[in-house]
Amino acid sequence: MVISTEHLTYTYSAGTPFEKVAVRDVSLTIGGGEMVGVIGHTGSGKSTLIQHLNGLLKPTSGRVLLDGKDIWAAGPDIRQVRFHVGLVFQYPEYQLFEETVYKDIAFGPKNMGLDDKEIDKRVHEAAEFAGFPTDLLDKSPFELSGGQKRRAAIAGVIAMEPDILILDEPAAGLDPRGRNKILQQIREYHAFTGNTVLLVSHSMEDVANFADKILVMNNAEVFAYDTVERVFARSEELKKIRLSVPQVTNVFHRLAADGLPVPENVYTVPYAKKKLLRLLGKGGRSDA
Amino acid sequence: MLKDITIGQYFPGHSVVHRMDPRMKLILTIFYIVILFVVSNPFGFIPSVLFLAGAYMVAKIPVKMIARSIKPILPIILFTSILNLFFINGDSVIFTLGPLHMTWQGVYTAFRMALRLVLLIAGTSLMTYTTSPISLTDAIEQLLGPLKLVHFPVHELAMMMSIALRFIPTLVEETDKIMSAQKARGADMESGGLIHRAKALVPILIPLFLSACRRAEDLALAMECRCYRGGEGRTRMKQLHYSQLDFMGLLITVILLAVVIVLNLIPMPFLNWLM
Ligand SMILES: Nc1ncnc2c1ncn2[C@@H]1O[C@H](COP(=O)(O)OP(=O)(O)OP(=O)(O)O)[C@@H](O)[C@H]1O
Ligand SMILES: [Mg+2]
Numbered sequence: 166m167v168i169s170t171e172h173l174t175y176t177y178s179a180g181t182p183f184e185k186v187a188v189r190d191v192s193l194t195i196g197g198g199e200m201v202g203v204i205g206h207t208g209s210g211k212s213t214l215i216q217h218l219n220g221l222l223k224p225t226s227g228r229v230l231l232d233g234k235d236i237w238a239a240g241p242d243i244r245q246v247r248f249h250v251g252l253v254f255q256y257p258e259y260q261l262f263e264e265t266v267y268k269d270i271a272f273g274p275k276n277m278g279l280d281d282k283e284i285d286k287r288v289h290e291a292a293e294f295a296g297f298p299t300d301l302l303d304k305s306p307f308e309l310s311g312g313q314k315r316r317a318a319i320a321g322v323i324a325m326e327p328d329i330l331i332l333d334e335p336a337a338g339l340d341p342r343g344r345n346k347i348l349q350q351i352r353e354y355h356a357f358t359g360n361t362v363l364l365v366s367h368s369m370e371d372v373a374n375f376a377d378k379i380l381v382m383n384n385a386e387v388f389a390y391d392t393v394e395r396v397f398a399r400s401e402e403l404k405k406i407r408l409s410v411p412q413v414t415n416v417f418h419r420l421a422a423d424g425l426p427v428p429e430n431v432y433t434v435p436y437a438k439k440k441l442l443r444l445l446g447k448g449g450r451s452d453a
Numbered sequence: 454m455l456k457d458i459t460i461g462q463y464f465p466g467h468s469v470v471h472r473m474d475p476r477m478k479l480i481l482t483i484f485y486i487v488i489l490f491v492v493s494n495p496f497g498f499i500p501s502v503l504f505l506a507g508a509y510m511v512a513k514i515p516v517k518m519i520a521r522s523i524k525p526i527l528p529i530i531l532f533t534s535i536l537n538l539f540f541i542n543g544d545s546v547i548f549t550l551g552p553l554h555m556t557w558q559g560v561y562t563a564f565r566m567a568l569r570l571v572l573l574i575a576g577t578s579l580m581t582y583t584t585s586p587i588s589l590t591d592a593i594e595q596l597l598g599p600l601k602l603v604h605f606p607v608h609e610l611a612m613m614m615s616i617a618l619r620f621i622p623t624l625v626e627e628t629d630k631i632m633s634a635q636k637a638r639g640a641d642m643e644s645g646g647l648i649h650r651a652k653a654l655v656p657i658l659i660p661l662f663l664s665a666c667r668r669a670e671d672l673a674l675a676m677e678c679r680c681y682r683g684g685e686g687r688t689r690m691k692q693l694h695y696s697q698l699d700f701m702g703l704l705i706t707v708i709l710l711a712v713v714i715v716l717n718l719i720p721m722p723f724l725n726w727l728m
Pocket of ligand 2 (some may be wrong): 211213255333395
């Protein structure tokens with residue numbers, strides 16, 4: 166499914182002294198099956214933008230189109246849109262409420278009106294995709310560790326099998342190992358299902374590692390929306406809006422500035438390792 | 454959206470009214486309410502209205518805010534007005550409709566009551582518009598100070614009020630967030646009968662309740678870490694001081710009271726048919 170916005174603008178508390186334009190004139194198209202990273206400074210409007218994509222917020226002006234159709238034109242049943250576009254909020258573990266994890270993951274599918282057999286299948290599949298241990302499904306969500314709760318909550322959205330999955334900082338507040346594991350799992354989900362995934366993150370490393378395209382938000386507007394290579398190639402401009410490029414990219418820029426024959430388009434650690442090994446290999450050792 | 458409910462209703466600003474001591478504002482508000490009930494001559498309402506209109510202008514609070522604060526009590530005003538219109542006995546009858554008759558006395562009473570209610574709400578709203586909830590509780594704590602002598606827990610009460618006020622916006626925000634999260638999972642809160650809707654609240658209330666408990670625990674811990682142990686011997690960062698401004702306000706209000714009393718005393722025989 167293709168999702169796009171046309172001149173989308175959203176103003177919080179319009180008409181009061183607290184008025185705040187959180188998204189201004191955003192037009193973009195996200196094709197089916199893409200994996201897009203969304204970055205931007207805190208307060209740049211990322212969360213506001215993504216809440217429009219599943220119809221939680223109604224644009225102050227502009228439109229949101231799902232496969233070319235305005236999601237607000239269809240009439241009152243905006244819920245159908247939410248079954249196609251799944252949204253995992255920041256700190257989703259705080260939304261758990263059922264007696265058991267199983268029931269909580271089943272909440273979404275149940276709202277879709279699926280039968281018990283289908284729900285059962287989806288709960289197990291979703292738990293697996295989110296890396297939630299299936300033998301804990303009968304536990305109360307409140308007995309789990311923070312990381313497990315997070316996975317349970319993510320599974321709750323995946324179980325609805327949305328064509329477009331949006332995650333708002335799914336790795337926030339986890340230890341580095343937990344972060345990588347969750348992001349890896351999302352990457353696998355993307356590869357396996359071929360569904361569109363939008364990943365909001367503060368970490369350039371995460372975005373470089375896991376996304377194909379990057380959407381950079383700055384001051385309520387889209388600063389850039391392009392492939393990883395082309396966005397990070399604009400590192401000077403990114404620094405101007407107080408964003409950075411991945412640490413390894415900085416390292417390679419410095420190495421290049423020192424006259425070493427290294428490429429500048431290095432964004433991930435594994436790739437950097439390969440390049441460095443080749444460089445060192447020239448110096449005599451290739452098995453380092 | 455829930456966000457649109459303004460609680461506390463504070464409108465930040467730097468006007469003369471904003472800068473008055475919150476204790477004085479509280480006292481003057483009570484004073485103004487008393488004046489409204491002292492007025493018995495219909496002309497007495499004119500200075501009362503002018504006084505409040507002037508205060509709103511000085512405070513730079515838009516007039517539509519008055520309408521907003523009156524909206525919730527509009528049904529009460531209408532209801533009492535209708536009762537007054539038809540059930541006040543008098544001799545200058547306008548028309549009769551079966552057992553009901555409308556009299557000029559009824560019209561006058563209805564008008565007086567409605568105006569009084571509107572002024573009452575507008576007056577108290579002006580205080581909440583121009584005083585932050587925190588300084589308001591500070592003022593209450595200090596004004597009730599003497600009650601400490603009879604072992605009334607003034608400080609604890611004020612602290613509870615401040616905490617409650619402080620957490621209302623947080624909880625509203627949290628409710629909004631949880632509602633959005635459940636809606637994103639297809640929760641349906643807008644349709645269905647009463648029972649269905651009550652059930653739809655469970656996925657919101659449970660996380661909300663848990664988060665409120667968590668916050669309360671965190672706050673208690675944080676207060677204890679900073680050695681909070683009640684009001685005994687506690688000093689304040691923001692000392693309240695009466696300034697010239699406050700005495701000016703007091704003076705103007707006293708003048709208003711005097712004017713109203715004088716108007717009450719002047720005999721106005723041409724109005725007798727209304728009373
Ligand atoms: N409910 C709200 N009411 C009023 N203003 C809001 C609300 N939510 C967000 N804002 C404002 O809108 C702007 C954009 O907020 P948003 O949450 O979309 O930013 P963000 O990019 O997601 O930031 P972060 O990275 O910190 O999550 C901010 O300036 C914020 O203050
Ligand atoms: Mg956000």
